[in-house]
Amino acid sequence: MCDFRNWRSRSSSFGKKRSIYAKSLEQRRGAPRFVFYEGPPTANGLPHPGHCLTRAIKDLFPRYKTMRGYFCERKAGWDTHGLPVEVEVCKELGIHSKEEIEAYGVEPFVQKCQQSVWRYMQEWERLTERIAFWIDLSQAYVTYHQRYIESVWWSLKELFDRGLLYRGHKIVWWWAQGGTALSSGEVSQGYRQVADPSVYVKLPLVDDPQTSLVVWTTTPWTLPSNTYAAVHPDYEYAVCRDKETGERVIIASALVDSLAEKMRRQWEIEQTVTGGELVGRRYLPPFDCYYQKYGNTQGKLIDDGQEHLYWRVVAADFVTLDSGTGLVHIAPAFGEVDYGLLVTEQQRFDPAGPVPELLCAVAPDGKFTDDCPAYRGTWVKDADRTIIRDLKEKGVILWVDQYLHEYPFCWRAEQDPLIQYPRESWFIRTTEFRDAMLANNAHIGWHPENIRDGRFGKFLESNVDWALSRERFWGTPLPIWQCEVTGKQEAVGSYKELLQKPGVSGTEVWEQAKAANPELADDLKIHKPYIDAITYDSPFAPGARMRRVPEVIDCWYDSGAMPFAQWGYPHCGQEQFRENFPADFISEAIDQTRGWFYSQLAISTMLFGDTHPYPHPFKNCIVLGLMLAEWYESKDGKQRFLTEEEAREALGSNYVCKTGKMSKQLRNYRSPQEIFDTYGADALRWYFFANQPPWSSIIYSERAIRDSIPEFLLRLWNVLSFFTIYAEIDGFAGPREIRGTVDQLSADELACASTYRPVAQRNEMDRWILGEVAHTSAEVIRRMDAYDSFGACQELIRLVDGLSNWYVRRCRDRFWGAAPIAESDDKADAYWTLYEVLLDVTKLVAPFVPLVAEAMWGHLTLGCGRESVHLCDYPQGDMTRYDATLAERMDLLREIASLGRSARMEAKLKVRQPLQRVEVSLADDRHVDWLQEHDRVVRDELNVKEIAYNTGNSPYIEYQVVPNFKLLGPRLGKLLPRVKQALGEADGASLVKQMHEKNRIQLALADGQTIDLEASEVEIRLKARPGWTAAQGRRCVVVLSTDLTPALIREGYARDLVRFIQDMRKQMDCQFTDRIEIFVETDAPELVAAIEENAEYISGETLATALRVNPADGNAARAWATYQIADHDVRLAIAVVSPAP
């Protein structure tokens, strides 16, 4: 007998599982590949529940495809570079800034980073094992390994040589005091509300100095670097004459009234123009520091003609009317969109001549440079006040007040405001591939589909060049060496290539470090600072040296290169790459849209777009939803609990249930480890798979996980438990009875057992459930092949429900019979059917719940055949076994039973009370004969003596004929409501009669028109007439006869008695096979009569060898218990006469 709790803690040894994984691969070698790419997690943080979901989904499909016959290798990978690693190490060292790292020493710092990467490796490996994620950790690719980096280098050299890598500016959030850029995460931590000056500045037109553009800014210090003024080309602008001063200002028409009121001016609109008409007008900037030099400089446009480089009106779609004036001061050095505008302008000019440059009067330390002598050396924020004063004197300030807004400060130095600042950066010209990427994207199978044209497609459409470089330490070094004299650059594709350069030197730095500390990982030699030491002779200038540029690259590039870099391609692994490109399947959470999904697609499109047909590098991607936590907290939010029980204990009813982001700080979720220990990994897996489509957000709720167990896992396990109990009793040893080879225990193999009979010879129930299994297999395959794991789970749930609540429930007595299997075909059939179903179900669920399935396999195979269910083929679903008509009939049978129970409930007649008769009225007569032949189950289920079926007139029901809207809608259109009405008003019975006789209905409408309706165009519904104990469904009505005869009542008493005896058996811990003697004492003659009349039935049900009513030795010492039947006391005692062996 098996204990359902066993599988919870069941966890076979890692070593054994690994070997089965290896075997599962080995036996598919040479088969078509199913290629899976592992998106590399970072192992320098603890895994959390979200990772469980990704790992579960990533495991499901490879397991499924392997069982389906594909060869699916699963190579693990680790993402190891990047800022998070540096931050961890900084925390450990208690330092923050880049300067501090440099003071500490780049060499020891990088060494620490390399070690830190593996800090939580064990936890990751344990999670991977516990959630039964089959992946080859021993062959994992690691992004800091030399082989990996050289592969990345090769790709960068390709891009460089094709002119796709360039140096430009990137506007970053800059901590001037610390001299470092902050990541967006860091920036968002530091926002707080401040009051900044709000300044409206006049920019007089060059050709009409009495008229000024008006721009608005909250950062006056950016005004010396002003380059353009932007308008929205579609907005209307007003030229307003100030009635007091006579001067004119230009602002957006929509804002004239509100601004005039704010500034207490009286403006009269002289003229309106569109933004487009303003484009090209020149103005005088607020400061002349650059104007003196460039004020009249013109450049040659690519489309012929000349234009002034700076201080013109330009068009920009990002201009809004929400604040300001509808005209925007553009300082490209200090704003990302501003910079974008400059780039757009630059592209209009012929690069042979002068082109607009980035005007930046501020140094990296946040102080003004010589470009702006008036404020030289002043910290920009301190200069604001002086700037406003100077501009006032100059008469170009229209208005000044204060503006409250959120502004970011440095999270490590709270008094330091961040500024947007241009840094030199390397870019990849991804914008050139925008259309190619979109074309590639169009071929990808996204799940859910909307990602393609939605979030991901939209992201691609607004593509900007990839800012590749990072001014950091721990990352893949950018493989570009630069001539110290000419500044000319070249890319290097491998370490070997580097060493072969002429006059190479500097390798000794690494060699010495390694000699001093032999423990150092060899992969470090290709990292900073060792790689920076390597220089060689410049091919561009005699005597000059080539030195590496100092940057490392964005670690997203690392992971995006994994389709080839995991093999070290092209330096090695060319064959592996060819065989494993592109991937059939990847999966990550939605936050990877701009991360790994993009980096992979972008790199692959650029490198392999010309040589490989789309899509690549992945064909299908399941985009997972975010995982949310659920917890309970006190109403003031101060106390938090993970379960409702804990909350209730501590707070009574003063708690609320919350769902929200998972948070390490809040500690609002349970560790996956605890869930595994309590409920088992499969419970978690099944919850993830079966409770919602993977792309909807998932609430990680302990309660929900627990509650999801009974519906499927426990139910399935109980069926197995039922089977094993009786298999033991009857000595049914399935696999051992097979003469011949026992391997996967397929139908062919089972057929070799002497008691196994062809399915066609078995009864309806057996054929039905085997058909259900076949049908479900086919459906599960269809859905899994479409990456619809949720739908597949629904099918499995349906199957197990039918198995447990119909097949086993209705077939129990077949297992209870006394005859040995060898002598009872029916019993043998029951065993072989249930056995085969369980085997197939075990295989079907194996990819979903591998641990439970493996335990089931063990119980079913008794050590015969394949050692693991995971080495079996997935059941294909033998559809010759599926009889659609039988399935429909069985469905109807279940519906009748259900309606019958409903009717009993209404009449308050418990099932133990037998009834003489039910009437079943059906909408049509297609299945009547069959139902009549097979109604034993219904009689049993409803405890009735007879069932009468009818499809004609019945006193209990009336007919309702309704149109088949789907068919008639297109045919009749507007006529349909009238047809519906006419059908409703006509006499249902006569319509049905007409239908039976002519197979069509002629319907007269109110206006005299006649409509001809075919049988398929209407639907006949049944309705119980009021006053009967009846229940109605779509297809039938079940009516109960509630008249009880004395004999029926007595039979009900007997069933009551049986129930009490069974109760006593249970209390006495009787074995299922124990025989007993029953003693009954009662004064009620009708009970005595009932017992005597049904003695055989009572003894049979309770395995009694003797039934003594009011025995002569009534006072003998027995364990009497008193029960009540129909208000009479009944005293009962039982004694075991022959215990089970």
Place this chain on the structure above:
RNA sequence: GGGCGCGUAGCUCAGUUGGUUAGAGCGCGUCGCUGAUAACGACGAGGUCCCAGGUUCGAAUCCUGGCGCGCCCA
């Protein structure tokens, strides 16, 4: 501010080209079963399908506009 997604039972969610009684599980209630038993089963109550317009013979479903929530990006 922009993009994407989501609003369906007390809770968590299904609902496949629009078709007339909107489903499941949990929870709740009533009852049953007691040879699957530290289980199991049935039945029931519970819905303005966020709101308002529109398209249509017909809308939870399609369109438009609101409102609310979430994520991503500014």
